[in-house]
Amino acid sequence: MTASPLLALAPPPLAGSLLAIAALLALGPLAVLTFRSRLSSGLIYILAFVASVTILVAGATHLWRSDSVESLTLALGLPSLGAHFRLDALSAAFLVIVDLGAAGACIFAIGYGRHETARGRVLPFFPLFLAAMNVVVLAADAFSFLMGWEFMSLASWALVMTHHRESENARAGYIYIVMASLGTLALLFCFGLLAGSGGGYDFAAMRAHSPAPVAAASVLLMALIGAGSKAGLAPLHAWLPLAHPAAPSHVSALMSGVMTKVAVYGFIRIAFDLIGAPLWWWGLIVLLVGGLSAVLGVLFAMIQTDLKRVLAYSTIENIGFVFVGLGLALAFEANGLTAAAALAFTAAIFHAFNHSLFKSALFLGSGAVLEATGAREMDKLGGLIHRMPATALAFLMGSVAISAVPPFNGFASEWLTLQAILLSPQLHEWPLKILVPGVGAMLALAAALAAACFVRAYGVTFLGRPRSTDAADAKETDFFSLSAMLSLAVACLIVGVLPGLVMDAFAPAAQLAVGAHMPAQIHDRWLSIVPVAESRSSYNGLLVFAFALASMAATVLAIHWFASRSLRRTPAWDCGFPNPNSITQYGAGSMAQPVRRVFADFVFRAREQVDMPAPGAFEAARFRVDVRDRLWDALYAPIAGLVAFVSDKLNYLQFLTIRRYLSLVFASLIALLLALALWP
Amino acid sequence: MHGASFDIAHLLAGALVLVSFMLLYQDRLYALLNVFALHAVVLAASVAWQAYVQDAPHLYVTVAIALVLKAGIIPIALHNMVRRMGIHREIETVGGIGATMLAGMGLVALSMMVMLRVTAGADPLAREDLAFALAVILLGLLIMVTRRNAVSQIVGFMSLENGLILAAAGANGMPLVVEISIAFSVLIALIVIGVFLFRIRERFDTVDVHALDRFRGERL
Known part of the structure; x- marks a missing residue:
């Protein structure tokens, strides 16, 4: 790839990133000193935005120029070890994922943060949280990694506890900190095993010697527990739907969209880079856990009535997708099918990237709704599309993307994952041959339910009539919040239309992790992506987009052409009962009912109870649903x-x-x- | 290591263990303090021999510290305390002396078994030394556990510390800083415990730690 002269002038990406991280660290104390001032919020978020963009540019530069690995050792941390930092393709890819989401959250927060009542509890921790996530991605020794990791947990915990007087938040924070400590403990053991008795805590030393089979398997399990609990893999997901919604919305977006990706990075770094050659059954474990997370996550998302909690559960589903891709990559790599492994790995990392885009957009949208109406319960919302049209548009784009509808980005990555699953007959081991298609079926189920879930979330929140006066009086949110949401939503569309661009950018990361990369996609004619061979399957986002636009335009034209002349106004069809009360609408609970009933006993242990008043009594009948995890x-x-x-x-x-x-x-x-x- | 120097080192370390046993059954405070001074003297002799054999002059500092501090200042200070508190009466042990001695012998056997197994292939002098040192440490702990009087618990603690010094002197090339810092920590422990003792006695008219337990309303 040719480097443009402008890029050649930029400072070395690693040093630049570290400086930006140091700046973020310095913002914490600055926020402590200034949070009482009114200007402080905007200032801190703008500076954090600048730092995030700096790191984003550094990561993107590294990926774009396909730079060689950069390393740096600072005399920090343990005296004998120092702090090692390293920027390779994998780190660079995740720097891009992390800081794209971070930049979006910062812009949103410039507007959203003005309404924060507890500024002193948010502003100091927010930049520290960003810095910690970047440290984890850049760290090249176990000590720095764990420091960054623990810092990330604690900073996000402090942010979750922002409104700690609400008892639900206090419980969420408690469960979160317990699970986070468990995860860090598992990672500590994991690095201890990797370092071996020699105590080489530097990643280079770990890479140089591969552990014995039993130790390697334990390392993988520990990494799965440690990183998986942070990412929200079932069955270690319990904290996630509690903690993510409890934080202020821009932090929720960061935790769901970005922090889970840092956890994915941790798993990739250990499982693909540090351990050495994988065994086939490792892939099987990761696959099963991923498939389970995908289905459970979306099922629980389907029945939640709290908008932010729906989004949090849907994060579990998407992380499940990512881990299925990673498990497949491990299985293919163990079988020596490097091209297939590269496809599965690229699908996983691409989905992680996409999820960071649309989940950030959705969480920011829910934040805008929360700020405008004060409500997270979907049964208090409704009709917001007329009151907050721009937010509704951004949320709609995010919902369409997360539901894997082409031409948005969610479709491209989920399609790639399923393409990788279709290659599973090439695997040699029978358990894999049999179970991988099963996991594929689980993913298909999850994808379908996700669409249902977001039809429900969007429909109940934005369509219909308002279910409360707060929703009826809602006002459109401010310029900064809107621009953050809309730019993320537009990014979803662009990535979906030109998926080859992003897949090519991630190729060096795949090369590093599985030793091969997918064939370059962007040079193909008409910008199609061809994961395996043209005779097998190909997808052209641009074509789908053009077709969708053309057919929509044709429909609109046709309607106006043929129907406008015979336009007449009549009363709307009222479903048979002309009751204007908003409670007669389909609500969150009623839209979830079919799914809840189908999976009632198996997953939810749902109990429905109807209390009918005695004949002649005047109290209302009560319908109660009891769902257990x-x-x-x-x-x-x-x-x-x-x-x-x-x-x-x-x-x-x-x-x-x-x-x-x-x-x-x-x-x-x-x-x-x-x-x-x-x-x- | 020649036969003779090895034997002498062995002898001195063994003597330290023997003196530890003497500490174990002394049931009068003055006698206990005198034996403790002897303990320190034997330690000094043992470390001096190590210094001579290993040709490590800095160990002589250790010897000086042991002689001045542990054979001199600390026993005298404790003597004074005992006299001022008027507690030179008999001290009781938990369990009989016979049982305690048997337990002590068991501990010595245990430390031999552990050390000789673990350090197979190490320098024989260091090996024997470490085994004896571990025995002294365990006996010191045993003294602390079996005594009720706070003064004799201090003596147990100090003899335990002597065991640590013996172990450290046996290992070639322990830095002086470590030694000095241990000596200072012991001195500070003495001061703190001394103050503590007087405070206990002021309040309870005894230095029997039972009184503390009773004060906390504990069953024994």
């Missing part, structure tokens, strides 16, 4: 119960006498020494 009951509740039981019993240890403490220490020392002496 089976995973919570089966996995989390017993663990929580066990912990409570054990700590209750161990509480007695808090009140021993000095000599008993000494005796305890002594006894445990003796026991350990005895174990050492008697160990065969």
Whole structure:
């Protein structure tokens, strides 16, 4: 690729990124000093935006020029280790994903942040959160990685706890911090195993020696637990639908759209780069977990009535898609099918990129709705398309993209993932041959349900009549918020129309991870993408877009041409009952009912109860739905119960006498020494 | 390592263990403090021999610290405390002396088993030294666990620390800084515990730690 002279003048991307990260870190204290001033919010967000764009440009420059790997060691952190940073294609790809979402959230926040009541709890942590995510992506030793990771968890936890006086938020924060600590612990073990007894905590040392098979499998499982819990993989997703909606909306967008991608990056870095050659059954585990997450996530998204929670559950679904792609890539790589592995990997990373775009747009849209109406419950919204037309447009584009409708970007990446699944007969192992198509069916189910889910979310929120006075009085949001949402939504469309451009940009990352990359797509005639061979399948976003535009225009013209002349006004059809009350509309609960009933016993353990008043009584009939999360009951509740039981019993240890403490220490020392002496 | 120098090192370290046993059954405070001074002297001799054999002059600093601080200042200070508090009466042990001695022997056997197994192939002098040092440490802990009187618990703690010094001196090339910092921490521990002792006695008229437990309303 030719480098333009302008790019040649830019500073080295890695150093530039690190400087921008340092600037973000400095913004935290600045925010602490200035948050009382009215101007502070805008200033901090503008500066954070500039820093994010700097890093974005650095990452994009690296990808665009296909630069060689850049490394840098700073004398920070552990004295013997230092802080290693490295910018390779994989890091660069994720820098782009992270900072594109971050830049969008910053612009949105310039407008949205003005209405924040607890500025002092948001402004200091927001830039730190951005900095931490970038540190994780650039880190090249376990210490810096974990520092960044933990910093990211804590900063986002602080942001989740912004409005901590609401009891639901406090619970969300508690569950989040417990799960985040668990994840970090798993990653700590993971790096410990990778470093081996030699203690090489530098990624280069880990890459140089590959662990024994058992250790490698444990590393993969630990990475799956550590990174997967952060990304929201089932069954470790419990915190995500609680924590993501609790934060201020631009932070929700960051957590859902961006932080989950950092977790995906962590998994890719460990599973594809540091471990060494994979075994086939690793892919199987990742595939199954991904498929399970996709289906469970979308099913739960389908029945939520809180708009932000719908989006959070849908994040779990999309992360499931990404991990299915990664699992396939592992399986193909283990089988030596590098071209297929490159396809699956590119699909995964492309979907991660797309999800960061449309999920950010959707969360920002829900933030705009929340700010305009004060409501997150869909049953209090409705009819917003007339009151907030631009927000409605952005949300519609995001919904269409996330529902995988062509020509938007969600379709392109989900289509690529399914193309990779269609290559599974080439795999050698029978369990994979049998199960991968099953996972494909799960993905198809998830994609279909996602469309239903967003038809419901969009329809109930923006269409129909307002269900509350707040919704009826809503006003369109400000310029900055709108421009952030609309630019992200337009980016979804552009990427969907020209998917080859993005896939080519991610090719070096695939090369690094699986040792091969897909054939260059953008040079193809008519900008089609051809994942395997032209005889097999190809997709042309531009063509679909042109066709959609042309047919829409033709329809509009035809209607106006033939129908406008015979236009007459009549009362709208009223479904048989002319009751103008907004409660007679289809609501969030009623649109979820079919899905809830189909999966009632199997997934939700849903119980519907109708209390009819006695004949002659005047009170209203009540319809109650009780939904339980089976995973919570089966996995989390017993663990929580066990912990409570054990700590209750161990509480007695808090009140021993000095000599008993000494005796305890002594006894445990003796026991350990005895174990050492008697160990065969 | 020649036969003779090895034997002498062995002898001195063994003597330290023996003195630890003497500490274990002393049931009068003055006698306990005197034996503790002896403990420090034996430690000094042992470390001095190591310094001579290893040709490591900085270890002589350790010797000086041990002699001045542990054989001199600390026992004298503790003597003064005991006299001023008027507690030179008999001290009781938990469990009989016979049982305690048997437990001590068990600990020595355990430390031999552990150390000789773990350090197979190491320098034989360091090996023996480490085994004895571990025995001294464990015996010090045993003293702390079996005593009720705060003064004798301090003595147990200090003898434990002597075991650490013995282990460190046996290992070739321990930096002096470590040694000095250990010595200072012990000194500070003495001061803190001394203050603490007087405070306990002021309040409870005894330095028997039982009184503390009773104060906290604990069953024993």
